[in-house]
Structure formats: C-alpha cells, structure tokens
Amino acid sequence: xxxxxxxxxTLILDKExxxxxxxxxxxxxxxHNLIFRPHFKTHQSRIVGSWLKQxxxxxxxxxxxxxxxxxxxxxxxxxxxxxxxxxxxxxxxNSLAEEIQLNITVENTESIEFLVSELEFEIGFFIKxxxxxxxxxxxxxxxxxxxxxxxxxxxxxMLNFKGFLSHSGNTYNTxxxxxxxxxxxxSLYKLSLLKKQYIEKFPxxxxxxxxxxxxxxxxxxSGVDEIRPGNFVFYDLTQYKLGSCLKENIxxxxxxxxxxxxxxxxxxxxxxxxxxxxxxxxxINDQKVFGMLVKLTEKGWQFLDEELFLTKLSxxxxxxxxxxxxxxxxxxxxLIGVIPxxxxxxxxxxxxYITPDTDIIDHL
Amino acid sequence: xxxxxxxxxTLILDKExxxxxxxxxxxxxxxHNLIFRPHFKTHQSRIVGSWLKQxxxxxxxxxxxxxxxxxxxxxxxxxxxxxxxxxxxxxxxNSLAEEIQLNITVENTESIEFLVSELEFEIGFFIKxxxxxxxxxxxxxxxxxxxxxxxxxxxxxMLNFKGFLSHSGNTYNTxxxxxxxxxxxxSLYKLSLLKKQYIEKFPxxxxxxxxxxxxxxxxxxSGVDEIRPGNFVFYDLTQYKLGSCLKENIxxxxxxxxxxxxxxxxxxxxxxxxxxxxxxxxxINDQKVFGMLVKLTEKGWQFLDEELFLTKLSxxxxxxxxxxxxxxxxxxxxLIGVIPxxxxxxxxxxxxYITPDTDIIDHL
Numbered sequence: 238x239x240x241x242x243x244x245x246x247t248l249i250l251d252k253e254x255x256x257x258x259x260x261x262x263x264x265x266x267x268x269h270n271l272i273f274r275p276h277f278k279t280h281q282s283r284i285v286g287s288w289l290k291q292x293x294x295x296x297x298x299x300x301x302x303x304x305x306x307x308x309x310x311x312x313x314x315x316x317x318x319x320x321x322x323x324x325x326x327x328x329x330x331n332s333l334a335e336e337i338q339l340n341i342t343v344e345n346t347e348s349i350e351f352l353v354s355e356l357e358f359e360i361g362f363f364i365k366x367x368x369x370x371x372x373x374x375x376x377x378x379x380x381x382x383x384x385x386x387x388x389x390x391x392x393x394x395m396l397n398f399k400g401f402l403s404h405s406g407n408t409y410n411t412x413x414x415x416x417x418x419x420x421x422x423x424s425l426y427k428l429s430l431l432k433k434q435y436i437e438k439f440p441x442x443x444x445x446x447x448x449x450x451x452x453x454x455x456x457x458x459s460g461v462d463e464i465r466p467g468n469f470v471f472y473d474l475t476q477y478k479l480g481s482c483l484k485e486n487i488x489x490x491x492x493x494x495x496x497x498x499x500x501x502x503x504x505x506x507x508x509x510x511x512x513x514x515x516x517x518x519x520x521i522n523d524q525k526v527f528g529m530l531v532k533l534t535e536k537g538w539q540f541l542d543e544e545l546f547l548t549k550l551s552x553x554x555x556x557x558x559x560x561x562x563x564x565x566x567x568x569x570x571x572l573i574g575v576i577p578x579x580x581x582x583x584x585x586x587x588x589x590y591i592t593p594d595t596d597i598i599d600h601l
Numbered sequence: 602x603x604x605x606x607x608x609x610x611t612l613i614l615d616k617e618x619x620x621x622x623x624x625x626x627x628x629x630x631x632x633h634n635l636i637f638r639p640h641f642k643t644h645q646s647r648i649v650g651s652w653l654k655q656x657x658x659x660x661x662x663x664x665x666x667x668x669x670x671x672x673x674x675x676x677x678x679x680x681x682x683x684x685x686x687x688x689x690x691x692x693x694x695n696s697l698a699e700e701i702q703l704n705i706t707v708e709n710t711e712s713i714e715f716l717v718s719e720l721e722f723e724i725g726f727f728i729k730x731x732x733x734x735x736x737x738x739x740x741x742x743x744x745x746x747x748x749x750x751x752x753x754x755x756x757x758x759m760l761n762f763k764g765f766l767s768h769s770g771n772t773y774n775t776x777x778x779x780x781x782x783x784x785x786x787x788s789l790y791k792l793s794l795l796k797k798q799y800i801e802k803f804p805x806x807x808x809x810x811x812x813x814x815x816x817x818x819x820x821x822x823s824g825v826d827e828i829r830p831g832n833f834v835f836y837d838l839t840q841y842k843l844g845s846c847l848k849e850n851i852x853x854x855x856x857x858x859x860x861x862x863x864x865x866x867x868x869x870x871x872x873x874x875x876x877x878x879x880x881x882x883x884x885i886n887d888q889k890v891f892g893m894l895v896k897l898t899e900k901g902w903q904f905l906d907e908e909l910f911l912t913k914l915s916x917x918x919x920x921x922x923x924x925x926x927x928x929x930x931x932x933x934x935x936l937i938g939v940i941p942x943x944x945x946x947x948x949x950x951x952x953x954y955i956t957p958d959t960d961i962i963d964h965l
Contacts, residue, residue, distance in 0.1 A: 244689040245667070279918060300917045303609070313722070320917055321860035323872050324934040325608040344861055347933040359724045371868050372918060373861050422610050425943070492899070496685040497708055497737050508687050512949050516880040526928050552642060552683055552945055554736060569711040570688040581916055 238535050239593045240492060240572050246491045246509040248583065249574070250590035250598055251537040254488035255470055256288055262452065263274070263292045269458045272316060274298050276447065276467025279581045281601040282590070283311045285470060298447075298465040302329045307601045309337050314417050318342060319402065319447065319465060321365065324351045334358035340399055344375050346382065349389045349396070352455040354395050356395035362444060363402035366431065368424035370407040377427040380434065400443030400462070408450040413482045420452060422453040429460040451575050453481040473580035474521060474529050489590070490531055490538050490574045491583065493555065495567050507573060515582035530557060531574035537593050538574040544578050547575050602901050603957045604936050606854060609686045610873040611856045613938070614954035614962055615901040618651055618852035619834055626816065626833050627656045627932065632823045633870070638662050640811065640831025644900065645965040646954070647675045650836060660813070664692045664737065664827040671965045673701050676696050681765065682706065683811065683829060685729065685737050698722035704763055708739050710746065713753045713760070720759035727766035727809060730795065732788035734770040744798065744908045764807030764826070765795050772814040778844045785815040793824040817845040837944035838893050839883060854895055854938045859931050867928050868943040870936060874917040878939070888912060894921060895938035901957050902938040911939050917924035942955060 239249075254473060266273035270347045275289055276298040286308065299305050299385040305316045306329065317340035322330070324347075333339045335478075338558055340361035352362075364383060367374030375382055382443070390396040405424045408417045435442055445463040446452075452466035453476070471489045472482040493509035519526045528547035533536040545563060549556035557573070577583035584590070590598035602605070603613075640662040650661070650672065658678040663669050670693065671679045681704040686694070688711075697703045704725035707713055716726075728747060732953035749952055754760040767799030769788045771850055772781045792808045799806055809827040810816075816830035817840070835853045836846040857873035883890045885908075892911035895902040909927060913920035931937060941947035948954070954962035 244687070244693075245665075271644065301609075320872070321870060323608070323858050323860050325858045325936075329608075345933060350862075351934065371866070372913070372915065373862075480816050494687050496712075499735075502735070508683060508684070511879065511881070511946055515875065516882075516946070517875070518880075535819045549736070551736065552949075556736065569709060570690075570715065582875055582880070585916075 239595050240533050242595075243492050243572060244494070246494075246587075247589040249326060249490050249492055249537065250592050251488045252529070252592045252596070254486060254537075255285065258469050258472065258488060259288055259292065263289075263454070266464055271458055271461060272296065272443070272463035274445070274463050274465050275470070276300070276319065276465050277304060277308060279467040280470050281307070281582060282309070282599050284598045286311065286313070289477065291581065298467065302333065304601060305333055305339065309333060314338060315364065316340070316545070317465070319404065322348050324348055327351075327355045331355075331357045334360045337400070342402055342500075343386060344467055346385050346389060349386050350550055352396060353393040356393065358529055359395050359397060361397045361399040362390065363399050364559070366401045366403045366428065367425045368391060368403045368405060369420060370405055371443060372406060377431050381385050381509055398439055400439070400445060401428060402445040403428060404447040405451055406448060409475065409479065409501050411423070411450070411479060414454050417450045417454050417479065417481075418587050421455045422457070422490065425457070433573040449476060449479045450479050468581060471584070472577045474526070474576050478519060478521070479521055484576070487576055488526065489580050489584065490576050491528065492559035492572045492574055494572060495569055495571045498564065498569065500564065503559055503561065505557040505559055505564065505567055505573070507547075507555040507557060507575070508553065508573065509555040511550045512552055513583070513586055514547070514550060514577055515557070515586055516550060517579035517581060517582050519578050521546065525576065527555065528575035528577050530559070530563070531576055533574040534570055603955065603959050604615055604897055606959070607856050607936060608851065608858070610858075610877040610949040611953075612954050613856055614903065614956050615852045616956045616958070616960075618850060618901075618933060619649065619827045621896045622833050622836065622850055623652055623656065626830060627653075627658065628945070629816070630828055635659065635822055635825060636807070636827035638827050638829050639834070640664070640673060640683065640829050641668060642660055642836050643831040644948060645671070647672070648962045650675065650677070660783075662831065663689070663770060666697065668965060669697055669703065673697060678702060680704070681727065681766075681829070683768065685961050686712050686716070688712055691719045693716075694724070695721045707750060708737060710749050710753060713750050715752060716760060717757040720757060720959050723759050723761060724760045726754065726762040727763050727872075730767045730792065731769045732769060732791045734768060736770060737956060738767065738905055741795050749885045762803055762806065762810060764803075765810075766809040767792060768811040768813055769829070769910060770812060772812050773839065773843065775814070775843060778818050781814045781818050781843065781845075785819045786821070789824055796824055812900050813840060814843050814845045819835045832945060835944040835948070838890070838940050838942045842885070843885060848904055848940075851940055853944050853948065854940050855892070856938055859933055859935045859937060862928065862931070862933065864928065867923055867925065869923055869928065869931055869937070870922040871911075871919045871939070872917065873919040873939065875914045876909070876916055877947070877950055878914060878919070878941055879950055880914060881941060881946050882941035883942050890942065891919065891942050892939035894927070895940055899957070
C-alpha cells in the first residue's frame with residue numbers, strides 16, 4: 238500500500254477524483270458556451286495542468302507573475318494574472334509579454350499611466366470590477382474612473398482592453414446554495430449593465446467571473462463570456478460545507494503520523510501542523526476546525542460514519558478530537574487522513590503531491 | 602536604499618535587533634546558570650544559528666528531524682527534537698544518532714518499546730511533561746507511566762534518560778505578564794516535585810522548559826536546568842501584545858508592494874497574503890489582525906504614531922485598514938512594512954530573509 242513509505246505529513250492526490258472534477262467543469266463550460274480559463278493557483282502543478290490541457294483547455298489564470306512564468310515555461314501561452322497589477326514587477330511583465338499572450342488586471346489610473354509609459358510589448362488588460370466582495374475592484378457604477386482608464390490606455394498601442402473581470406469571493410461567506418446563487422445573480426446583473434454600457438465601443442469585450450462556489454452550483458451564466466474557477470480541481474472542507482461539492486468530490490487529503498494519544502480528553506496528536514495545513518480554519522458547531530478525519534485506504538481514503546475534526550494546530554502538531562472507537566483503533570505510528578480546510582493553502586505549503594499509485598505530482 | 606530592488610513580498614531581518622535579542626537571552630541564561638538550548642524552529646537559519654554559536658551556544662532544539670538534519674549538516678552536534686518521537690522516521694533517527702548527540706522526546710510506552718527494538722545507536726530521551734498546556738505530555742503526577750517508560754528504556758543500552766521536558770504554550774493564551782508568571786510558577790512547582798521524585802535515581806536528570814514569553818519575562822528559574830525559547834530571536838506582534846518584548850525588539854518585518862487603494866473604506870490592498878504571512882491571527886479590539894503597519898526606512902523600519910493593522914488576508918492579497926493620513930501618503934507601487942503576527946510561520950513561508958544591508962539570510 239502507498240502509505241507504507243510515508244513517514245512525514247504528505248499530501249495525497251486522488252487522480253481519478255481530480256480528473257472527474259476537471260471533466261465536470263470542462264463540460265459545464267462547454268454546455269454554457271463559456272471560455273474556460275481555470276485558475277491554476279490552487280494546484281500550481283504542471284502535471285495537473287496537463288490533465289486540463291488534454292481536455293482542450295488552452296487559457297489559464299494565475300495569481301502571481303511567478304506562477305505565470307512557471308506555466309509559460311511549460312508552453313501555456315495565454316495567461317491572465319488575476320491580481321491588481323504590481324507595477325514594481327514591470328521587468329517580468331515585459332519579459333512575459335514578449336513571449337506569450339499576457340493579460341493583467343487593472344483597477345486604477347495610476348497603474349495604467351505607469352504601464353502606458355513602461356510597457357515594451359503588447360498585453361491585454363481587464364478592468365477589475367467589485368460586484369460586492371469589497372476586496373479589490375472598481376464598483377460597477379464608477380463609470381468615470383472606468384472611462385479614464387480606457388482613455389489613458391487608448392494612448393498606448395501596447396494595451397488592449399479585454400473586458401471586465403470580477404471575483405465574487407463573498408460566496409465564501411454564505412451558509413447555503415441559495416445564498417451563493419443570490420450573490421452570483423447580483424453579480425451577473427451588475428456586470429450585464431456594464432456590458433451594455435461598453436459593448437458598442439468594444440464589441441469584443443469579455444465578462445469574466447471566477448469563484449468555485451458559483452461556477453460549481455449555478456446554471457445561469459447570462460452575459461458571462463469566461464469563467465475562472467480554480468479550487469474545483471481539488472475542492473476541500475470549506476467547499477463541502479458551503480455545498481459546492483459532495484465530500485466524495487474532494488481529491489486531496491493529508492496523511493499524518495499519529496505521535497501521541499491522550500485518553501482523558503479523547504485527543505490524538507498527529508505530526509501535521511500549521512506549516513503543513515496552514516492555519517486556515519472553519520467554525521463548525523462553535524468549534525475551530527482545521528480539517529476533517531478520513532481513513533486511508535489502498536486506493537485513497539474513505540469517510541468515517543461520523544464527522545471528526547482536527548481542532549487545534551501548532552507549528553508542527555495537530556490535535557484530533559475523536560470518538561472512543563477511533564481512539565482505540567488508532568495506534569502510535571499509524572497514519573490518519575485529514576481533509577484540509579483550504580486545499581490551495583495546504584498545497585502551497587506542501588509543495589508536492591503523491592498519488593495512491595505513488596506518482597509524484599509537482600507544485601511550484 | 603535596500604527597498605529599491607524589492608518587487609514582491611519580502612521578509613526583512615534587522616540583524617542588529619536580532620543579535621541584541623540573542624545577546625539578551627544568552628546573558629540571561631548565564632546569569633541564572635542555565636543550559637541554553639535555543640529552539641531553531643523560528644529562524645531555521647544557519648546564518649542566524651552562527652550568531653548564537655559566536656556567543657558560545659552549542660546545544661540546540663528543533664521541531665522536526667528534517668531541521669535536525671539541516672543543522673547537523675552545519676556542524677551542530679547536540680540537538681534535541683522537541684516533538685513526540687515519530688516512530689515512522691526511525692531510519693532518520695538512526696542515521697542522525699550515528700553522527701551526533703541526538704535527544705528525542707517521549708511520552709508513551711509504545712514509542713519506547715519501538716525504540717528499544719529498533720535503535721541502532723545511542724540517543725538521549727526526555728520525557729515530555731504536561732504542566733497545564735494540555736497539548737502533549739504526561740501529566741506531572743502520572744508516576745506509573747513515567748516509571749513504565751523508564752523501566753522499558755532501561756532494557757536498552759541505546760536509550761539514555763536525560764530528564765523532563767515541558768513547554769508552557771498556555772502562556773500564549775494570557776493577557777498580561779502576571780498571568781504568564783503565574784503559569785510559569787505553576788509549571789516550576791510541578792516540575793520540582795518530579796525532580797525530587799527522580800533525582801536520587803537519576804542524579805544528572807535535567808529539567809528543561811521552553812516558551813519565549815516565560816523566558817523573556819520571569820526571573821525565577823528555581824529547579825530549572827535548561828531553557829529552550831525560540832521565538833525571542835525575532836519576536837513578533839503576538840509577543841509584543843503579550844508583553845514579552847517591546848515593539849522595538851521585533852527584528853523581522855515584511856515589505857509589501859501597494860497595488861490598490863479604496864478611499865471609500867480607507868483600505869489599501871497590498872501584495873502580501875496568506876501564502877506570505879500565514880493566516881495566523883490575533884483579535885485586537887474585536888478585530889481580526891494579521892499584522893501591524895510600519896514605515897520602511899533606510900536602516901529597517903519605524904513604528905507609526907498610531908497602531909494600524911493588516912485586517913484581511915486572501916491567498917495573495919492583504920487589506921490594510923488605514924488612517925486618512927496614511928491613505929494619502931501611500932501610492933500605488935510604494936512599499937509598506939508589516940510586522941507579522943507570528944514570525945515563525947511567516948519565516949517558514951518566506952524561506953529567506955534579506956537585511957537592510959541586502960545580505961541574504963538562509964532558511965531551511
């Protein structure tokens with residue numbers, strides 16, 4: 238069994254589940270006639286990327302120029318960086334723009350002025366729109382700034398306006414599917430007003446949206462041209478609790494050695510802490526939760542009858558709150574599986590995956 | 602200025618402040634006649650380690666065998682792994698034990714039985730004692746299990762009992778110095794009872810304690826033989842808020858580019874997110890806090906007149922809640938400094954430090 242050689246916390250990737258998730262989203266985007274530009278910040282993996290490429294994907298999203306370089310060097314040549322352009326990285330922007338179709342994200346006149354002056358090669362740019370998440374972006378109704386950005390950009394023949402991009406990250410603060418759908422619909426409405434306003438002047442403009450909860454759940458993409466979900470390749474405990482996926486769709490789990498047991502409080506200590514899982518957490522039944530227990534099996538893992546959680550994390554230690562039965566079953570030196578709260582953050586810390594077939598999968 | 606070449610989130614190490622912190626703890630341990638075995642999990646750096654070595658330190662603590670290997674390869678030859686022994690890593694334990702004085706931590710009979718059977722080279726072992734933190738360790742009064750462990754260990758000439766080791770991590774849940782002192786004193790009392798119980802049979806046994814808040818603040822180390830603080834080399838916002846240090850003692854800060862500004866909510870978006878800071882957080886005035894703003898200067902950074910915070914973190918984005926004045930002063934493309942909530946976690950993500958003299962400092 239693949240677990241035999243695991244001696245330290247290790248991130249397991251169930252290739253079949255992951256490929257099924259990919260297939261689902263590829264088919265969904267085809268069905269709705271959408272450009273599918275998946276976000277690669279979740280997996281940051283050339284091998285996982287190749288599974289998307291095999292299904293015809295040829296445009297991707299990343300959240301840093303470093304990631305853009307990693308994938309450009311793997312023959313991806315149409316990349317959107319969905320992060321407010323960091324002008325300090327102009328050298329990297331220019332060198333990437335020379336090689337590939339690079340799209341960046343802009344939300345203020347200062348960045349555009351800088352780019353007009355410093356760009357040496359053509360790039361595409363999206364204007365970031367805030368449809369309600371209030372992290373980044375211009376409110377959809379700030380036509381004045383949008384017009385200023387477009388006017389400034391028109392001075393340069395290096396800057397090609399691609400359209401409006403939004404990310405409804407506020408779907409992560411919801412409690413159920415109907416709240417996710419509500420946020421999605423509000424976002425569609427705002428973006429459709431923008432599209433109406435600018436489509437005449439820019440007949441090719443795209444409306445690009447992005448979050449995994451919406452893209453997983455909704456079936457109305459009116460007015461949308463492109464979707465950029467990322468987390469769907471793995472999903473995680475957060476997505477399961479939101480209702481974006483079934484727990485059977487989650488394609489990553491951590492394997493962690495049991496190092497101590499404390500019967501008086503039914504706690505098991507695993508080797509697996511904040512430097513492995515990240516300190517991303519959920520609140521479930523008024524309890525802090527950093528992961529959910531699963532039993533490792535020959536082909537991956539299976540869920541327990543009851544939901545048991547990783548409830549505390551130090552730098553290297555994790556504390557599992559378990560039932561009497563699980564407490565008795567697990568021995569010092571055993572491995573236990575844990576579904577992470579946020580797969581993007583866990584993958585970013587682990588920097589590598591292994592599959593139950595013991596294949597090593599890369600991570601930037 | 603050293604900031605000129607910084608284009609992405611970068612961890613700055615103020616060498617002078619760090620060396621001062623090191624000097625302080627070296628002197629304090631000398632004054633109290635304590636063995637000083639600093640924990641290297643905070644900095645995980647050979648260069649920072651060399652500053653300790655220069656002051657006579659020759660014993661260290663780590664939290665993983667990987668770290669033990671990193672420092673053993675840098676000529677550290679007396680290393681304690683302060684983490685419940687992970688029996689799955691027996692190969693690494695044996696190969697390290699062949700080369701250096703390796704000490705491990707044990708808290709159950711299963712691990713000791715395993716080691717009795719599998720050890721090929723001599724090691725030291727500490728019994729982990731829980732003096733109130735309730736993460737790992739045997740309660741100080743479980744003499745029965747302690748005796749069993751010692752009896753089992755005595756069967757093997759590979760296992761040398763070193764003493765009792767505790768970590769009062771509960772000092773991190775306190776609100777002021779007097780609470781820290783109270784926890785420390787309770788811990789001393791429990792450990793002194795243990796020492797009395799076993800000193801006759803093991804005249805060389807050591808009492809080893811560890812947390813930075815206690816080691817920074819208290820002046821009573823009665824019965825203690827060894828201290829293992831780690832975070833003190835850098836300190837951080839958590840330690841400052843606990844009262845373990847002055848803010849002027851904190852020796853690391855992140856430098857992050859400003860990428861967006863939102864006047865309507867006095868928020869500034871920086872390039873610097875959970876993959877840089879970690880999602881470790883504090884609650885200050887009922888607000889989630891992931892870091893505190895500082896102004897970067899030629900020699901490092903200076904504190905602002907008011908305390909302003911990093912209040913939200915996504916994977917790559919950070920949101921600063923600022924005053925009108927700071928909002929006006931900071932421009933797109935500027936760098937801003939941020940003191941991290943938990944320097945160990947931030948350093949572990951950043952994997953490298955730079956000093957204001959532009960020296961690169963390693964991290965495992």
